[in-house]
Amino acid sequence: MLSKNKAQKKLKKEMRKILKKKEKEIGYSPYPFSDDNFYYQNDASFAKKLKNFISYGLILLMVVFVIYCISSLFVDYTDKMYSSFQNENYEDTIKYSEKLLKNNPAHYDALAYKGVSYRLLGNFQKSLEVFQTAIEFYPDNIDILNELAYCNYSLGYHYKALEYYNQVLKFDAKNVEALYWKGHTLLELFEYDEALESVDSLLRLGYNHTEVYNLKGLLFFNQNKYKAAIESFDKAIKADYETYSVYEDAHLNKIYTLFSQKDLKGCIEFCESIQEEFPHNTDILYYMGDCYSLMGEYQKAIKCYAKASRADPENSWLVAEIAMQLYYLQEYTASKIYAQRTIDKDPENLLARELLKKLEETDLPEAERIVNFVKENYLYLDKVEDFDTKAEKFMSKDKVEYQDIYEFIESIRIEDDLFTFFIWGEYYDEYIDEIEKDDIEYKMLGENYHYLRFDSFTRGISGKFTNTIKNISSTESSNLILDLRDNPGGLLFTATNILDTLLPECISSYTIDRNGYIDTYQTTYDYFPFKHIYLLVNEESASASELVALSLKTYLPNVTIVGRNTFGKGVGQTVFENKENRYIIFLTDSFWNVKETNILGKGVQPDLLVNGTELQDFLNAVMKN
Numbered sequence: 254m255l256s257k258n259k260a261q262k263k264l265k266k267e268m269r270k271i272l273k274k275k276e277k278e279i280g281y282s283p284y285p286f287s288d289d290n291f292y293y294q295n296d297a298s299f300a301k302k303l304k305n306f307i308s309y310g311l312i313l314l315m316v317v318f319v320i321y322c323i324s325s326l327f328v329d330y331t332d333k334m335y336s337s338f339q340n341e342n343y344e345d346t347i348k349y350s351e352k353l354l355k356n357n358p359a360h361y362d363a364l365a366y367k368g369v370s371y372r373l374l375g376n377f378q379k380s381l382e383v384f385q386t387a388i389e390f391y392p393d394n395i396d397i398l399n400e401l402a403y404c405n406y407s408l409g410y411h412y413k414a415l416e417y418y419n420q421v422l423k424f425d426a427k428n429v430e431a432l433y434w435k436g437h438t439l440l441e442l443f444e445y446d447e448a449l450e451s452v453d454s455l456l457r458l459g460y461n462h463t464e465v466y467n468l469k470g471l472l473f474f475n476q477n478k479y480k481a482a483i484e485s486f487d488k489a490i491k492a493d494y495e496t497y498s499v500y501e502d503a504h505l506n507k508i509y510t511l512f513s514q515k516d517l518k519g520c521i522e523f524c525e526s527i528q529e530e531f532p533h534n535t536d537i538l539y540y541m542g543d544c545y546s547l548m549g550e551y552q553k554a555i556k557c558y559a560k561a562s563r564a565d566p567e568n569s570w571l572v573a574e575i576a577m578q579l580y581y582l583q584e585y586t587a588s589k590i591y592a593q594r595t596i597d598k599d600p601e602n603l604l605a606r607e608l609l610k611k612l613e614e615t616d617l618p619e620a621e622r623i624v625n626f627v628k629e630n631y632l633y634l635d636k637v638e639d640f641d642t643k644a645e646k647f648m649s650k651d652k653v654e655y656q657d658i659y660e661f662i663e664s665i666r667i668e669d670d671l672f673t674f675f676i677w678g679e680y681y682d683e684y685i686d687e688i689e690k691d692d693i694e695y696k697m698l699g700e701n702y703h704y705l706r707f708d709s710f711t712r713g714i715s716g717k718f719t720n721t722i723k724n725i726s727s728t729e730s731s732n733l734i735l736d737l738r739d740n741p742g743g744l745l746f747t748a749t750n751i752l753d754t755l756l757p758e759c760i761s762s763y764t765i766d767r768n769g770y771i772d773t774y775q776t777t778y779d780y781f782p783f784k785h786i787y788l789l790v791n792e793e794s795a796s797a798s799e800l801v802a803l804s805l806k807t808y809l810p811n812v813t814i815v816g817r818n819t820f821g822k823g824v825g826q827t828v829f830e831n832k833e834n835r836y837i838i839f840l841t842d843s844f845w846n847v848k849e850t851n852i853l854g855k856g857v858q859p860d861l862l863v864n865g866t867e868l869q870d871f872l873n874a875v876m877k878n
Contacts, residue, residue, distance in 0.1 A: 334366055343370035359390040368400055377407040395421050399430050406434060411441045429460055436468050445472050463494035467503045474506065477758075477777035479514040483507060501531060508540050514779070515750045516723055517544040517716030535561040535568065542574060549688075549712035551578040569599035576608055583832045585615045619831070620648045623658065623838065626829045630842045632767050633667045640665060655836065662838060670841055672796075672824055677836035684837065693717045698734065698872065701784070706736035710743030710797040715750035722754055728781045734875060735801075736789040736868070738816065742796025745825055745845070749774040752804050756780055761804045764825055764843040786812045787878075789871045790859065795820035802857045803847045815861045815874050823853030 334349035350367035353360045368383035381404035387397045402417035415438050421431035432451045439448035452469045470485030489503035504527050511520035524541045531537060542557035555578045562571040576591035589612050595605035614622060624644045627634070634640065647653070647661040655677045666673045676684060691714060694706040703725055707714050725731055733755075742748075745764070752761040753776045763773040786809065788802045799819045805812045825845050829838040844851055861874045 331362065334363065338366055338370065343374050346370040358386075361387075361391065364390070365396070372400070372404065372407075377404045380404050381408065393424065395424055395428065395431075398424075399428075399434075402431070402438075403434060406438050406441075411438050414438045415442070427454075427458055429455065429458070432458075433460075433464065433468070436472070440468070440472055440475065443475075445476055448472050461488075461492055463489045463492045463503055464496065464499050465489075466492055467499055467506065470503070470506055470510075474510055474513075477513075477779055479510050479777075479779040481779075482510045483514075486510065501534065504531065505534070505536055508537065512540055512544065514723075515715055515719045515753060517548055517713075518720040519723065520544050533564065535565040535571070538564075539571065539574075544716070546574070546578060546581075547712070548716055551581050554578045567598070569595045569602045570604065572598065573602055573604040573608070576605060580608060580611065583830075585612060588612060618648070619834075620650055620653045620657075620661075623653075623661070623829060624648055626838070627662075627665060627840065630827050630840055631665070631673070632824065632841045632843060633670055634767060636667050637665045658836065658838070672822060672826055672841045673839060675836065675838050677834075681835045681837055688712075693721055695721050701731045702734060702875075703731055704734045704736065707740070709740060710747040710751075712744060712747065714743075715747040715754075718751050719754045722781050725781075728783050730784055732785045732787065733783045734787045734789065734872075736871075737794045737798040737802065738789050738791045738871070739793040740795075740798040741793065741820075742798050742800075742822065745774075745797060745800075748797035748800050749776075751801060752776055754781055755783075755786070755805060756808050757782075759808050761808070762800055762845055762847050764845045766843045784811065787875045788812065788814045788816075789868075789875075790814060790816040790819050790857065791866075792817055792820060792856075794857075795822040796825075799823070799852055799857050800845060800847065803850065803852060806857070807847050807850070813861060813875075813878060814857060814859045815871055815878075816859050816863050818858060819852070819856035821852055821854045821856035823851040823855075 330349040330352045334346055334353065337343075337345035337349060347367050347370050350360075350363040350370070353363035354367070357363070364383060364387040368380045368387065371377075371380035371383060381401065384397055384400045384404065388394070388401060391397055398417050398421045402414045402421065405411070405414035405417065415435065418431045418435040418438060421428050422435070425431070432455050436448045436451035436455075439445070439451065449469070449472055452465060452472065455465045466485050466489035470482045470489060473479075473482035473485060486503050486507040490500070490507070494500040508520060508524060511517075511523060521541055521544050524537050524544075528537055538557045538561035542554045542561070545551070545554035545557060555575055558571050558574045558578070562568065562575070565571065572591055573595040576588050576595060579585075579588035579591060588608070592605045592608045592612065595602050596609070599605075614625070617625070624647060628640075628644070631637070637643075643661065643664050647657065650657055658677070659675050662673065662675045687708065688711045691708055691711045693714065694704075696704050698704050705718070705721060707718070722728070722733075749761060752774075756776045757780050758778045759776055761774050761776050763771050765771050786805060788805065790798065790802055794802070794816075799822060802814055802819065806814060823844060823846075824841050825843040826839050827842045829840065830836070844853070861878060863871050863874050865871070
């Protein structure tokens with residue numbers, strides 16, 4: 254910078270001439286740097302100034318940095334915390350709240366926003382820890398107590414949650430949040446009456462929203478009070494809601510209540526009515542599939558499960574249900590395919606795993622399957638002479654015909670057992686046709702007399718029965734005439750469901766197998782009481798018909814049995830069916846009792862004897878009574 258090149262020398266010479274000329278004119282030099290040191294001194298001065306500037310600049314920069322560091326300790330992050338929370342950026346909300354809490358551990362907003370952010374992120378344990386700290390600074394703060402209660406509720410600490418909600422309500426008996434979640438907490442603790450008090454307090458305060466009625470419905474449902482539950486869910490559906498998911502849940506809760514009430518037809522109808530409103534909810538289709546399955550309409554069930562599975566391909570249970578329906582239809586190859594698909598999706602799916610075990614049995618020779626069926630289920634197996642020899646002879650056949658099966662069943666049936674038998678061919682076709690056509694006949698007979706009749710206790714009858722009874726207004730002031738004449742019985746499942754519709758909470762019946770194991774059948778709290786029930790029976794009323802008659806007569810004071818002594822079949826049966834080869838084996842497998850009473854060989858005695866065979870003969874006896 255200080256060396257001079259030729260151009261500088263020439264410029265210096267020219268400048269000297271100009272300066273000297275000017276100096277002569279005015280008498281002094283007009284520029285301080287007019288001597289020989291002009292360039293050197295100018296360059297040196299500039300370097301010194303530059304050096305000073307850099308030195309002062311560095312000092313200034315350091316001062317600014319120190320000021321920034323000091324000032325950052327006093328920056329207010331409150332606005333940033335608020336903004337992050339408003340933008341639903343809860344991680345940043347927590348970060349800024351922690352900066353505030355470093356300077357002030359008791360900063361109320363920082364504690365509140367940090368705790369709520371953790372809660373909204375689903376980290377209830379962290380949220381709980383924050384509010385436990387907050388309550389030490391603000392011991393009587395209702396909002397913090399509510400947050401502590403909700404965190405404990407969400408973590409499953411229901412007694413601790415209840416303790417906090419009660420603290421809130423001591424300060425403010427009308428606190429809506431505490432009343433609502435106290436109700437939910439008591440629901441988890443099975444304290445239904447106290448929970449209903451919280452719900453009713455909310456309703457008295459004017460909070461008649463979907464959320465409140467939905468909670469009330471759940472409280473009734475968990476007590477098996479299905480009619481009251483449905484009324485509450487209906488109110489929830491019609492009310493204003495704050496949370497859409499709860500509004501949707503109210504519909505699903507009504508579906509499940511109808512299903513639990515055994516009103517399968519009503520359940521399907523309600524599902525169909527809301528599908529358009531909730532097109533993406535696969536639970537609706539799932540329930541429809543379950544209803545059709547219980548009604549024995551397996552193809553319709555498959556359609557529902559398949560449609561739901563297309564919308565929710567990750568749900569392995571839907572695929573397993575399809576496999577189960579195919580098993581019921583005895584389409585075993587297809588059933589195996591769907592069961593294996595289920596296991597591929599979810600190796601722990603219990604339904605598919607159990608089904609695959611059952612399907613292994615279908616690979617055995619037909620004769621061996623029949624022998625295993627008899628060996629596992631026959632009530633009187635220990636009384637059969639030379640069972641193993643007879644079984645070996647039967648299984649030695651390469652292919653079994655109707656006659657072979659008939660002869661084997663007759664050979665193992667003990668003489669007094671009238672309820673183990675074999676039907677095939679056209680008789681099987683007639684039997685299946687009767688089942689598929691079976692329906693309920695219903696009509697009004699005069700004022701307040703409701704007449705119902707069905708031919709047998711098939712799978713779909715119980716749902717139709719419940720739906721019919723449910724649609725009778727004011728059953729308490731009505732009379733029911735249930736015609737069981739010539740009804741040979743059928744499924745125990747159907748009989749117990751019908752009893753559940755007509756009886757209050759009780760053990761309606763129980764079965765005992767050959768090993769002494771007992772299965773009990775208990776009715777629920779909810780039922781449809783009638784002013785009087787008349788049961789029409791005759792000598793052809795048997796099995797499930799007798800069970801229904803005896804159980805109603807035993808547990809209700811207003812039941813009259815009209816007709817003649819029933820058949821006297823106090824045993825249950827299980828079946829082995831081959832749809833492809835068109836045959837079915839009925840096998841006696843258990844005794845059934847009502848309060849230790851068994852009617853095998855005795856039947857059920859009528860209260861009013863009727864000798865005629867026409868319906869009018871029986872109705873005349875009813876009207877006279």
